Amino acid sequence: xxxxxxxxxxxxxxxxxxxxxxxxxxxxxxxxxxxxxxxxxxxxxxxxxxxxxxxxxxxxxxxxxxxxxxxxxxxxxxxxxxxxxxxxxxxxxxxxxxxxxxxxxxxxxxxxxxxxxxxxxxxxxxxxxxxxxxxxxxxxxxxxxxxxxxxxxxxxxxxxxxxxxxxxxxxxxxxxxxxxxxxxxxxxxxxxxxxxxxxxxxxxxxxxxxxxxxx
Amino acid sequence: xxxxxxxxxxxxxxxxxxxxxxxxxxxxxxxxxxxxxxxxxxxxxxxxxxxxxxxxxxxxxxxxxxxxxxxxxxxxxxxxxxxxxxxxxxxxxxxxxxxxxxxxxxxxxxxxxxxxxxxxxxxxxxxxxxxxxxxxxxxxxxxxxxxxxxxxxxxxxxxxxxxxxxxxxxxxxxxxxxxxxxxxxxxxxxxxxxxxxxxxxxxxx
Numbered sequence: 001x002x003x004x005x006x007x008x009x010x011x012x013x014x015x016x017x018x019x020x021x022x023x024x025x026x027x028x029x030x031x032x033x034x035x036x037x038x039x040x041x042x043x044x045x046x047x048x049x050x051x052x053x054x055x056x057x058x059x060x061x062x063x064x065x066x067x068x069x070x071x072x073x074x075x076x077x078x079x080x081x082x083x084x085x086x087x088x089x090x091x092x093x094x095x096x097x098x099x100x101x102x103x104x105x106x107x108x109x110x111x112x113x114x115x116x117x118x119x120x121x122x123x124x125x126x127x128x129x130x131x132x133x134x135x136x137x138x139x140x141x142x143x144x145x146x147x148x149x150x151x152x153x154x155x156x157x158x159x160x161x162x163x164x165x166x167x168x169x170x171x172x173x174x175x176x177x178x179x180x181x182x183x184x185x186x187x188x189x190x191x192x193x194x195x196x197x198x199x200x201x202x203x204x205x206x207x208x209x210x211x212x213x214x215x
Numbered sequence: 216x217x218x219x220x221x222x223x224x225x226x227x228x229x230x231x232x233x234x235x236x237x238x239x240x241x242x243x244x245x246x247x248x249x250x251x252x253x254x255x256x257x258x259x260x261x262x263x264x265x266x267x268x269x270x271x272x273x274x275x276x277x278x279x280x281x282x283x284x285x286x287x288x289x290x291x292x293x294x295x296x297x298x299x300x301x302x303x304x305x306x307x308x309x310x311x312x313x314x315x316x317x318x319x320x321x322x323x324x325x326x327x328x329x330x331x332x333x334x335x336x337x338x339x340x341x342x343x344x345x346x347x348x349x350x351x352x353x354x355x356x357x358x359x360x361x362x363x364x365x366x367x368x369x370x371x372x373x374x375x376x377x378x379x380x381x382x383x384x385x386x387x388x389x390x391x392x393x394x395x396x397x398x399x400x401x402x403x404x405x406x407x408x409x410x411x412x413x414x415x416x417x418x419x420x
Contacts, residue, residue, distance in 0.1 A: 021265065022289055024311040024351055031309075032296055034353040038304035160354060188354045209298045209305040 030191045033202040037210050039182040045213045048171060050093045052101035055080045059108025071109055078196055079107050079163065082203045090207070091215030104178075106166040109189065112159065162187035163199060165206060167213075182210065237274020238330050239373065239417050244270035244385065246413030250288050253390075253406040258312050258348075259292035268411055270385075272324065281323045284340055284367070290314040290407075311351040314405070318344045318365045318391065332375050336387075340367040344393040348400050363395035363405075375417065383415040 058076045062068050083105060084094060095101050167182040186202035189195055207213060248266030252259050265288065272282035296309035320340030327335040344365035349358045371387025388410050395405040 022313060022315055023349070024313075026354075029311060029351055030353055032353075034306070034308040034355070036304065036306045041303055191354055205307055209300075209307055 026191065027193065030188060030193060033186045033188070033192060033198050035202050035205045035209065036185045037182065037206050038184075039210065039212065040179065041212075043169070043181040043212075045181075046215055048092065048102035048169075049215075050095045050099070050101045051087055051103040051105050051167075052095055052097040052099075052170075053080060053083060053087075053105040053107070055084070059106065060111070061108060062111040064112060075196065075199070078199060079203070082200050083107060083165070086203065086207050090213060100170075102169075102171040103181075104166075104168040104170055106164075106168060108164050109161055110164055111161045111190075159190060160187060161189035163189060163202065165203070182213065184210075237276060237280060237326075239272070239280065239326070239334070239375075239383075240274050241419045242270075242272050242274075242383070242415050242417040243419055244383075244413040244415035246270060246385070246411040248286060248288060248409050248411040250290065250391075250407045250409035252290055253408055255402050255405055256292075257294075258350075258400055258402055259290040259314050261291045261293075263288055263290050265289040265291075266409065266411075268413070270413060270415070272322075277330070278326050279323065280326060281321070283342075284318070284320045284322050286316075286318045286320075288316045288407075288409075290316065308352040312400075313349045313351070315347040315349075316344065316395075316405070316407075317346070318342060318367070318393075320365055320367055322367070322369075326373075332377075334373040334375070335371070336373060337370040338368075340369065341365070342367075344391075344395055344405075346393075346395045346397075346405060348397050348402060350400065357399070359397045359399040361395045361397050361402075363393045366392045371411075373415065381417045381419075383417050385411075385413040385415055387411050387413070 056072060056077045058071050058079050060069055060071045087094065087105065092103070097104075163184075163186045165184040165186075166180050169179045169181045172179070184203075184206035186199065186206060189199070192198045246268040247264075248268050250263045250266050252261075252263075266286065267288075268284055268286040270282070270284055272280040274280045290313070292312040294310040294312065296307065298305050298307040320342030322338055322340035324336045324338035327337075342365050344363045345360065346363070347358065347360045349356055367389050369387050369389035371385055373383055373385045375383045389408070391407045391409065393405050396403045
């Protein structure tokens with residue numbers, strides 16, 4: 001009898017303990033993508049008129065396969081088409097890269113590296129752990145996407161993928177270096193419940209929360 | 216604080232050398248605790264039904280019992296998706312906030328009428344609290360933890376099913392005052408109110 005009571009007793013305790021969930025369901029966490037934007041706050045975005053961006057191709061930074069530097073296909077088409085629509089709506093004009101564009105618009109996916117930095121509850125601290133970021137000069141600008149020794153993100157974050165967007169000032173070069181004046185991170189792409197739809201929303205959100213990008 | 220935690224664990228045993236003729240005797244219990252945060256509601260505000268407690272008491276005499284309570288609770292909060300702006304950028308996300316709280320108190324109860332089936336009591340517990348804070352945003356998370364002092368006034372009733380039956384149930388209300396804090400989450404002196412429903416095993420030998 002005593003043994004039965006003790007067994008019953010511990011069963012109740014175990015049931016109570018098991019009933020305590022200590023983290024949210026992943027499907028709830030990834031319902032929307034997190035969108036972070038950063039910019040050089042002295043930039044006059046109205047001073048730019050044109051931009052260049054390769055269509056249907058975006059860059060790829062992936063530590064598992066460093067030689068896999070480009071993404072083509074439906075996802076790349078979606079990203080570049082959404083960017084073009086957004087930039088056109090703002091009032092910028094897309095031109096070819098040999099037509100001296102004022103801005104270069106880069107898009108690439110960073111996989112298995114951490115790009116979100118110092119995100120705090122109810123606060124936005126900014127801060128960056130690696131790679132290129134607003135205020136940083138590219139050592140030289142050779143083209144778009146993928147093949148110019150892309151960023152050296154320092155911290156690994158396995159099984160993550162982040163879409164990175166960058167606006168690079170080609171109009172005001174300094175010693176042949178060019179300045180990143182704006183960037184955006186959107187993720188996570190791998191766990192998203194609707195990668196294509198949520199990517200479109202994330203790109204639109206990136207520009208929405210950057211009202212200084214205007215003509 | 217960790218020493219206090221261990222002290223509260225062993226002091227009741229050392230203090231109660233022998234079991235008295237208290238009608239409840241030595242008893243243990245498990246309870247389901249429901250809690251409502253009273254502070255730091257920007258981080259966690261939801262009424263929590265995810266709490267449990269282990270109760271241990273030694274009857275000193277007809278009116279007093281002392282022992283220890285070990286409790287655990289999970290508090291949750293959700294901050295809907297919004298955009299936070301800084302000097303050089305912005306961030307849009309929602310947050311799922313969690314606090315896992317542990318407490319161990321040395322507790323003394325005054326029993327108003329221990330010889331009856333229904334035993335009202337009031338008590339005070341003092342001990343240590345530990346909390347683990349975590350906020351989730353998309354696949355990312357941030358965590359912090361803290362130790363603090365815990366003071367718990369409480370009052371309730373114990374119902375015995377019969378003099379020859381060693382089972383009982385208990386209902387009680389309590390307030391938890393702690394010095395738990397986290398600078399990372401702007402979290403200070405986490406306090407909560409709660410009620411508990413307990414199953415008791417009385418006159419344990």
